[in-house]
Amino acid sequence: AQSVAQPEDQVNVAEGNPLTVKCTYSVSGNPYLFWYVQYPNRGLQFLLKYITGDNLVKGSYGFEAEFNKSQTSFHLKKPSALVSDSALYFCAVRSGNTGKLIFGQGTTLQVKP
């Protein structure tokens, strides 16, 4: 069965420090991986995706993610965190040929000034 795991419920970082939000996946076949961000009382906003090609994917708002096939991971990263990055982050993997997404449980990122 296809699945996504986000092992950390919450990540705390200081503003200006690098951040990493972890994601591991389990799929049959080639993975199509996504990161979304959710601000309070808002819908999900797309950050970036990996379909194929370079293992380092660049996305919106300075975020990037590194695809590692051997470790089945797709960690979200940013070199310098902003207080405004504080939000709930979801990793997701596409399941099958119908576009269905399997989501991780989400990781709350707290960036403190």
Add this chain to the structure above:
Amino acid sequence: NAGVTQTPKFRILKIGQSMTLQCTQDMNHNYMYWYRQDPGMGLKLIYYSVGAGITDKGEVPNGYNVSRSTTEDFPLRLELAAPSQTSVYFCASSYYERETQYFGPGTRLLVL
């Protein structure tokens, strides 16, 4: 473009009542999806549609129904509301299955 819109934003239902959650997209997307979000559980797929007239069940379809008579609209129907359906509901759409899904702002539903 307005993108994906959902109405209402918030609703309180009594047990046994019914309601329809509306979802409309103006991006001419073929694929549409309904998810529910529960705290600490991520999002779970309820139903999806690959085009007008075609719908199929997701992970958690029980207690819900959908229809897709037009490309733009994908309403979600709750027939007999139960407390377990208290959740935040998100509609999403994409052009094709490999494309990025774009989400609406959500409907918060409370069943008492």
